[in-house]
Amino acid sequence: MDLLNMSDLQVSLIIIGIVIIVGVAIFNWAQQVRYRRRIESTLDHQHDDALFKKNDAHRSPETHKRIEPELDQSFFLNNTSQHIPTIEPGNIPEINSLPEDNSEAKTPVETETFSPADVYDSRSNYIVIISADDKIPDTELDNLLQRRYEFSKPLLWFGKSEKSSAWEEITTGTTTKDTSFTSLRGCLLLADRSGPIREIDLSKFRDTVQDFASHIEAKIECPDIVCAHEQAILLDKFCADVDVMIGINIIGKDNGAFVGTKIRALAEASGFRLESDGVFKYRDENNHILFTLTNYEPDAFKPDKMKTITTHGVTFLLDVPRVANGERVFDQMTQLAKIFANTLGGIMVDDNRVPLSENGLARSKQQLINIQSSMKENNIIAGSPHALRLFN
Numbered sequence: 001m002d003l004l005n006m007s008d009l010q011v012s013l014i015i016i017g018i019v020i021i022v023g024v025a026i027f028n029w030a031q032q033v034r035y036r037r038r039i040e041s042t043l044d045h046q047h048d049d050a051l052f053k054k055n056d057a058h059r060s061p062e063t064h065k066r067i068e069p070e071l072d073q074s075f076f077l078n079n080t081s082q083h084i085p086t087i088e089p090g091n092i093p094e095i096n097s098l099p100e101d102n103s104e105a106k107t108p109v110e111t112e113t114f115s116p117a118d119v120y121d122s123r124s125n126y127i128v129i130i131s132a133d134d135k136i137p138d139t140e141l142d143n144l145l146q147r148r149y150e151f152s153k154p155l156l157w158f159g160k161s162e163k164s165s166a167w168e169e170i171t172t173g174t175t176t177k178d179t180s181f182t183s184l185r186g187c188l189l190l191a192d193r194s195g196p197i198r199e200i201d202l203s204k205f206r207d208t209v210q211d212f213a214s215h216i217e218a219k220i221e222c223p224d225i226v227c228a229h230e231q232a233i234l235l236d237k238f239c240a241d242v243d244v245m246i247g248i249n250i251i252g253k254d255n256g257a258f259v260g261t262k263i264r265a266l267a268e269a270s271g272f273r274l275e276s277d278g279v280f281k282y283r284d285e286n287n288h289i290l291f292t293l294t295n296y297e298p299d300a301f302k303p304d305k306m307k308t309i310t311t312h313g314v315t316f317l318l319d320v321p322r323v324a325n326g327e328r329v330f331d332q333m334t335q336l337a338k339i340f341a342n343t344l345g346g347i348m349v350d351d352n353r354v355p356l357s358e359n360g361l362a363r364s365k366q367q368l369i370n371i372q373s374s375m376k377e378n379n380i381i382a383g384s385p386h387a388l389r390l391f392n
Contacts, residue, residue: 324383
């Protein structure tokens with residue numbers, strides 16, 4: 001076709017066609033680049049250890065984040081026929097140490113060695129001291145105790161008499177006895193799983209105890225509110241770093257299902273007890289929860305539905321900061337998980353449904369040890385009354 005003899009309309013249509021073709025080619029190229037980057041980022045992503053899950057549900061809308069053991073290289077060497085994606089080892093976030101405590105309660109948190117008041121130091125509590133010349137009236141003390149729930153965080157009161165140098169925890173029932181406290185110590189928790197205490201709650205508590213002390217003509221020692229709030233934020237940051245759970249899933253082979261009656265029989269034979277919240281709980285001789293067994297699917301294990309329920313899996317969970325002797329408890333939970341897998345005819349997997357290896361379990365156990373050691377170095381013993389308050 002002679003371009004010179006073309007009409008303006010024909011030339012315009014040719015140009016538009018060329019522009020459309022080039023545009024489609026550029027669009028397709030961009031899509032391919034975007035898709036390739038997405039695939040590469042997925043393959044190169046450094047996943048967290050899949051057994052541990054960060055307990056951040058209280059601080060964000062996300063569910064608990066666990067760090068679970070991943071497959072090691074030997075698994076792929078021995079299972080080349082299986083097409084399973086490689087999960088790179090992850091790392092626990094760096095755990096910062098808490099600042100030193102200069103209060104009178106600067107002692108390790110060991111409940112069997114120290115008095116109850118010594119467990120609660122100023123690194124995790126806003127502590128006030130009220131000192132009176134005479135016995136504090138029981139009526140006034142009872143009124144103060146009634147206000148313990150007004151400050152958004154747990155508050156404990158301790159009392160000391162002239163004849164004793166030991167602090168004694170005070171409850172509402174204590175004042176019905178013939179008490180003779182001349183000194184009071186209030187310990188308001190600075191942070192828990194709902195986050196750090198608000199500065200306005202610290203101010204409200206300080207004003208309350210100052211008014212009380214003024215009313216009974218007693219002396220009072222109150223820390224600075226701004227410094228205490230800054231300490232609360234630091235404490236919350238540290239607790240967030242160590243607040244993790246360990247989870248091991250048992251799922252049916254070839255997408256098979258487990259029946260509720262068999263799960264319950266095996267769980268109770270292993271020492272679990274199904275409680276009203278739909279969770280099997282394994283407790284020690286002191287009734288402390290060591291680990292739990294939950295449904296891998298959303299439905300809870302309600303006692304009245306265990307005869308009819310079926311599920312494609314169960315999950316063992318260990319709450320790291322709330323369990324003492326975590327290394328031993330982890331071994332105990334892992335052994336039970338293996339028994340469940342063998343008895344139910346299932347396999348142990350992480351949250352990505354990737355089979356677990358012994359090497360991966362060992363790495364997760366070591367990370368648990370590191371976490372509990374870091375807690376101990378910062379005067380918080382995992383599983384102690386102190387830790388149970390912080391991680392509640």
